[in-house]
Amino acid sequence: MEAKLEVPAQEPLSLKAAGVTFSDVTRRFDVRARRRRGADAPAKVVAIESLDLDVRAGEILAVVGPSGCGKSTLLELAAGLQDPDAGSVAVAGEQHTATRREACAYMPQRDLLLPWRDAAGNAALALECQGVRPAQARRRALPLFERFGLDRFERAQPAELSGGMRQRVAFMRTLLSGRDVLLLDEPFAALDSLTRGSMQEWLAGALAQEPRTTILVTHDVEEALVLADRVAVMSQRPGRIVAELEVALERPRVRRELVDDPVFTGLARRALEALEA
Amino acid sequence: MSRLAAFARRWGPVALLLALAVAAWQGVASLATVDDLTLASPTEVAQAFEDDWSLLIDNFAVTLVEVLLGLAIAIVAGAGAAFLMHLWRPLREAAYPLLVASQAIPVVVLAPIFVLAFDYGIGPKLAIVALICFFPVTVNVLDGLRSVEPDLLKLMRSLGASRLATLRKVEFPASLPYFFSGLKIAASVSVIGAVFGEWAGADEGLGRLVLLGNNQLQTPRVYAGIVLLTVMAVALFALAALLERVAVPWNRTEGTPP
Numbered sequence: 001m002e003a004k005l006e007v008p009a010q011e012p013l014s015l016k017a018a019g020v021t022f023s024d025v026t027r028r029f030d031v032r033a034r035r036r037r038g039a040d041a042p043a044k045v046v047a048i049e050s051l052d053l054d055v056r057a058g059e060i061l062a063v064v065g066p067s068g069c070g071k072s073t074l075l076e077l078a079a080g081l082q083d084p085d086a087g088s089v090a091v092a093g094e095q096h097t098a099t100r101r102e103a104c105a106y107m108p109q110r111d112l113l114l115p116w117r118d119a120a121g122n123a124a125l126a127l128e129c130q131g132v133r134p135a136q137a138r139r140r141a142l143p144l145f146e147r148f149g150l151d152r153f154e155r156a157q158p159a160e161l162s163g164g165m166r167q168r169v170a171f172m173r174t175l176l177s178g179r180d181v182l183l184l185d186e187p188f189a190a191l192d193s194l195t196r197g198s199m200q201e202w203l204a205g206a207l208a209q210e211p212r213t214t215i216l217v218t219h220d221v222e223e224a225l226v227l228a229d230r231v232a233v234m235s236q237r238p239g240r241i242v243a244e245l246e247v248a249l250e251r252p253r254v255r256r257e258l259v260d261d262p263v264f265t266g267l268a269r270r271a272l273e274a275l276e277a
Numbered sequence: 278m279s280r281l282a283a284f285a286r287r288w289g290p291v292a293l294l295l296a297l298a299v300a301a302w303q304g305v306a307s308l309a310t311v312d313d314l315t316l317a318s319p320t321e322v323a324q325a326f327e328d329d330w331s332l333l334i335d336n337f338a339v340t341l342v343e344v345l346l347g348l349a350i351a352i353v354a355g356a357g358a359a360f361l362m363h364l365w366r367p368l369r370e371a372a373y374p375l376l377v378a379s380q381a382i383p384v385v386v387l388a389p390i391f392v393l394a395f396d397y398g399i400g401p402k403l404a405i406v407a408l409i410c411f412f413p414v415t416v417n418v419l420d421g422l423r424s425v426e427p428d429l430l431k432l433m434r435s436l437g438a439s440r441l442a443t444l445r446k447v448e449f450p451a452s453l454p455y456f457f458s459g460l461k462i463a464a465s466v467s468v469i470g471a472v473f474g475e476w477a478g479a480d481e482g483l484g485r486l487v488l489l490g491n492n493q494l495q496t497p498r499v500y501a502g503i504v505l506l507t508v509m510a511v512a513l514f515a516l517a518a519l520l521e522r523v524a525v526p527w528n529r530t531e532g533t534p535p
Contacts, residue, residue, distance in 0.1 A: 076431075079435050080435070081431055081434060081435055101434070101435060101437070102437065104435070105435070106431075106432065106435040108428050108431065108432055109428075110428065112426070112428060112429050112432055114446075114447065114450070115527040115528075116450045116525075116527045125436065125446065126436050128442070128446065129433065129436040129437050129438035129439075129442055129446075130436075130437055157527065159527070177436055177437070
């Protein structure tokens with residue numbers, strides 16, 4: 001099922017270079033303390049503290065960090081789904097929440113496909129949300145199925161698709177939103193490791209065809225090194241960037257060849273050291 | 278052939294159990310110690326169906342109309358109320374506890390009051406049926422609208438969907454399986470509501486026929502009326518289940534409500 005995953009060459013949908021800048025960003029959450037008599041001061045959890053990160057236009061940046069370090073918060077800040085408590089987040093120089101939301105395509109961890117729509121209908125949802133008529137949105141979604149190795153699955157119900165295929169439909173939905181920045185929140189975390197490997201190669205190919213400023217959040221260092229131009233390592237909560245590594249590896253990167261590459265293993269070691277520091 | 282076999286496997290045991298129950302009923306009713314006025318035997322009930330067929334069918338039609346109109350009112354009002362409560366949180370918080378409390382009112386005692394208020398015609402019957410069916414519809418639709426995962430709502434927001442688009446494309450379809458659960462409950466209790474309504478005051482309908490037959494010691498006719506009321510309730514349930522299969526096909530492949 002997952003065998004043929006090349007992305008055939010074609011004109012990209014759109015490309016407007018937009019960088020993402022986090023300056024001295026702090027984000028706290030109220031944690032409603034269990035009301036026990038005496039000790040019920042509303043606790044604040046600091047998810048992210050004084051974080052600086054500059055994502056260059058057109059670059060693929062991977063953010064790795066331990067679970068609960070605020071990686072997802074980072075993405076939601078960029079996506080305009082949250083606002084920082086201190087500092088600023090800017091996409092293409094714009095700080096306004098709604099502007100950020102309109103510049104970014106956010107792809108959550110789970111595919112969240114609607115079970116009452118077929119694959120093409122799910123991909124088309126992104127266009128419908130922008131006011132495109134359903135029939136036309138569907139027509140515009142269909143060509144992507146061939147490009148992304150899902151031809152003949154346009155009419156498949158989500159329940160009939162494998163996990164990897166569902167993620168590819170979710171990715172098409174993300175692309176069809178036509179935004180300049182892609183925010184991917186652990187897109188392959190729910191897949192088995194074999195599927196994950198082939199999906200990483202597929203995503204690398206897709207991003208080569210559809211270049212976008214991309215922030216990829218993951219807890220998998222290898223995944224980060226296979227896909228990214230640069231890797232930012234986050235610390236335990238409160239999250240900060242503790243290391244930034246340029247990934248100077250040739251593309252296309254093939255995982256089984258990288259394992260023996262001294263540059264790759266060196267980078268992996270540095271990333272792991274930064275994670276454990 | 279295999280469809281026939283599957284049908285037989287599904288419904289054969291039901292038919293067998295029903296046949297056994299009818300046979301046992303016939304056996305008990307035939308005992309010398311059992312008064313015919315207390316318990317009519319299945320053969321006597323069958324005889325009543327033959328003798329009173331047009332009377333039974335005419336009254337069946339009257340009650341069916343009451344039930345269907347009452348259900349329709351409950352669906353429109355219930356789903357409407359659920360949408361309003363979903364869209365406007367203050368209304369939900371104010372109305373939900375009252376809605377639950379309203380279920381504690383015994384409908385039987387309301388029936389005579391409705392007859393006073395709405396007179397003898399179809400009005401009080403519709404009011405009772407609608408009142409009984411309103412709750413399962415409202416609560417289920419509201420639960421369905423609220424069943425959408427927060428992550429999905431977040432996704433819709435990031436895709437730039439308006440409140441109305443989210444309601445139409447996500448929340449409404451997500452509520453459909455819940456709506457049909459509510460409708461199936463409503464369909465099965467609606468007949469009870471119509472009977473209560475007729476008992477409080479009516480000049481036609483199966484409920485009135487059963488009450489009258491009881492007073493006039495026409496026991497077989499009473500039983501025939503009860504059989505027809507049961508058939509009506511089961512048929513309405515089956516209709517709701519059929520509509521569900523047509524309107525919510527994804528729920529079968531998916532297994533559980535999304």
